[in-house]
Amino acid sequence: MTDLAGRAGARRPVVSMTAMAQADADAVDLILEQWGRERPDLDCSPMGVIARVTQAQREVYLAQRETFARHGLDAAAFDVLAALRRAGRPYQLTPTALMRTALVTSGAITQRLDRLEEKGLISREPSEDDGRAVLVTLTELGGQALDAALPDHLETERRLLSGLSTDDQQLLAGLLRRLLITLGRTPAAP
Amino acid sequence: MTDLAGRAGARRPVVSMTAMAQADADAVDLILEQWGRERPDLDCSPMGVIARVTQAQREVYLAQRETFARHGLDAAAFDVLAALRRAGRPYQLTPTALMRTALVTSGAITQRLDRLEEKGLISREPSEDDGRAVLVTLTELGGQALDAALPDHLETERRLLSGLSTDDQQLLAGLLRRLLITLGRTPAAP
DNA sequence: GGCATTTACCTTAGCGGTGAGATACTTTGG
DNA sequence: CCAAAGTATCTCACCGCTAAGGTAAATGCC
Numbered sequence: 001m002t003d004l005a006g007r008a009g010a011r012r013p014v015v016s017m018t019a020m021a022q023a024d025a026d027a028v029d030l031i032l033e034q035w036g037r038e039r040p041d042l043d044c045s046p047m048g049v050i051a052r053v054t055q056a057q058r059e060v061y062l063a064q065r066e067t068f069a070r071h072g073l074d075a076a077a078f079d080v081l082a083a084l085r086r087a088g089r090p091y092q093l094t095p096t097a098l099m100r101t102a103l104v105t106s107g108a109i110t111q112r113l114d115r116l117e118e119k120g121l122i123s124r125e126p127s128e129d130d131g132r133a134v135l136v137t138l139t140e141l142g143g144q145a146l147d148a149a150l151p152d153h154l155e156t157e158r159r160l161l162s163g164l165s166t167d168d169q170q171l172l173a174g175l176l177r178r179l180l181i182t183l184g185r186t187p188a189a190p
Numbered sequence: 191m192t193d194l195a196g197r198a199g200a201r202r203p204v205v206s207m208t209a210m211a212q213a214d215a216d217a218v219d220l221i222l223e224q225w226g227r228e229r230p231d232l233d234c235s236p237m238g239v240i241a242r243v244t245q246a247q248r249e250v251y252l253a254q255r256e257t258f259a260r261h262g263l264d265a266a267a268f269d270v271l272a273a274l275r276r277a278g279r280p281y282q283l284t285p286t287a288l289m290r291t292a293l294v295t296s297g298a299i300t301q302r303l304d305r306l307e308e309k310g311l312i313s314r315e316p317s318e319d320d321g322r323a324v325l326v327t328l329t330e331l332g333g334q335a336l337d338a339a340l341p342d343h344l345e346t347e348r349r350l351l352s353g354l355s356t357d358d359q360q361l362l363a364g365l366l367r368r369l370l371i372t373l374g375r376t377p378a379a380p
Numbered sequence: 381g382g383c384a385t386t387t388a389c390c391t392t393a394g395c396g397g398t399g400a401g402a403t404a405c406t407t408t409g410g
Numbered sequence: 411c412c413a414a415a416g417t418a419t420c421t422c423a424c425c426g427c428t429a430a431g432g433t434a435a436a437t438g439c440c
Contacts, residue, residue, distance in 0.1 A: 049363045109419090180242060181353065
């Protein structure tokens with residue numbers, strides 16, 4: 001486990017020259033160039049970040065989908081199974097907890113759980129402490145499915161990031177962390 | 191903006207966060223910590239970048255949706271109108287060109303154009319050069335809608351990025367550009 | 381020139397998510 | 411102790427996108 005405590009982005013890091021000054025342009029550069037021509041009165045520089053976040057996420061999404069499909073899963077299923085797995089024994093969470101980590105609505109979680117239950121990857125039982133609540137448990141099969149997919153998933157992520165040095169990856173992670181923190185909704189949203 | 195101080199969940203159920211000041215943790219740090227406890231054999235550091243890209247994109251998406259809604263638009267509509275606008279006079283593109291910049295399927299573009307045409311924001315006419323092709327043109331109304339939304343849109347993006355200095359924003363943009371470039375699909379995909 | 385291939389756009393079934401709201405249980409405050 | 415407010419989950423109509431496939435026009439190859 002690399003030292004995640006470093007907070008690379010928090011102090012002002014010396015700019016690694018490779019980060020800028022790469023002669024190559026990406027799709028967003030073209031968009032910015034178009035706006036610069038058509039609306040020179042506007043400062044569109046924020047798009048340079050935001051649009052790239054959007055495009056990067058799209059690539060991530062597509063790559064992950066392929067990976068999950070190899071294991072008979074999709075992103076929604078993996079999301080739930082991984083949340084249960086990393087919660088630790090007894091691999092049990094409520095739909096509400098899953099809703100918060102997955103950042104989807106309660107209706108979406110219900111449907112995800114329906115599908116996962118159908119496939120035998122999770123089970124549902126009423127909570128004994130709270131008559132309203134349900135306890136979702138990772139089944140043996142679900143744990144196996146997750147454990148099979150997880151290394152492949154990580155390998156995909158590593159491949160996606162392979163264009164950046166380890167230092168730059170940490171730098172990027174630090175910047176994004178600061179972005180997320182200022183966007184509110186930090187650990188567990190209301 | 192940094193409210194959420196008295197959260198119940200973060201205080202107790204955790205081990206000591208390595209050397210990190212607690213105030214600087216985001217949701218992804220918690221996830222990485224969980225994986226570190228449950229699967230110390232795996233190097234999950236790639237998630238520190240990928241998961242944050244995903245979460246950041248989600249925040250962006252939600253903020254943009256609010257902004258667009260104030261102007262009677264949604265992200266899909268804005269995407270198309272903006273592509274036409276920044277293409278310059280005569281504000282005309284084919285569905286295929288729009289498909290490429292929007293990164294959605296042709297079916298999605300058809301539907302988007304149906305909706306926009308219905309609202310009078312674009313018009314469609316058959317191309318004279320190519321009997322298969324269609325020319326999509328931004329109408330007067332469409333141009334007005336876009337021009338009204340664009341400054342607000344940029345203001346939203348600026349607000350989203352307000353936690354980072356201008357230098358850090360550029361640094362972030364540069365890192366993401368390199369990421370996108372190595373992910374292939376750079377300017378116009380085949 | 382004629383046939384196969386490619387390209388451009390549209391059509392449609394199906395899917396997963398949202399948003400609104402229903403239901404049942406729990407907590408709170410007089 | 412009870413009513414009101416809050417919480418947990420599920421239900422369902424609707425929506426936009428994808429994937430697969432259809433039609434028509436352009437292109438290429440001989």
